[in-house]
Amino acid sequence: QVQVVESGGGLVQPGGSLRLSCVASGSIFKFYTMGWYRQAPGKQRDMVGSITVGGSTNYVNSVKGRFTISRDRAKNTVYLQMNGLKPEDTAVYYCNTAPLRAGVPWGRGTQVTVSS
Numbered sequence: 001q002v003q004v005v006e007s008g009g010g011l012v013q014p015g016g017s018l019r020l021s022c023v024a025s026g027s028i029f030k031f032y033t034m035g036w037y038r039q040a041p042g043k044q045r046d047m048v049g050s051i052t053v054g055g056s057t058n059y060v061n062s063v064k065g066r067f068t069i070s071r072d073r074a075k076n077t078v079y080l081q082m083n084g085l086k087p088e089d090t091a092v093y094y095c096n097t098a099p100l101r102a103g104v105p106w107g108r109g110t111q112v113t114v115s116s
Contacts (some may be wrong), residue, residue: 002028002104004095009110012085020080020110022095028104029076035098036069036080038091039109051078052100064088087112 008020024034035050049059051069059067066084071077080097092109 003041003109004028004104005106006093006095006110009093009112011025011113011115014086015116016085016114017081017083017086018112020082020093024076024078024095028097032069032097032101034058034071034078036078036096037096039094040091047098048080048093070083075100082112087114090114
């Protein structure tokens with residue numbers, strides 16, 4: 001069964017850190033670039049960054065220098081380390097392939113709230 005499961009979100013103060021995890025089915029993880037996406041209330045879902053099978057990463061400008069994506073092959077897991085969090089980072093965070101592929105459903109996501 002093809003699936004992704006995100007975890008690790010929570011409430012954090014501005015300037016704080018969180019590490020999100022995404023466990024992906026082996027068939028997804030082995031062959032595809034994986035991306036982290038986020039959706040703030042009332043806004044569309046946008047990509048935050050991605051990591052290739054070989055480990056190359058790419059990020060949107062708003063998170064460069066603050067967020068780091070990594071992957072653990074043994075655990076079929078992709079991580080999103082978020083440092084220096086800002087209120088505007090508040091969103092539900094999802095992982096999926098990048099680009100999106102037919103047959104790979106969205107997970108439930110994990111809520112990140114940055115507030116004092």
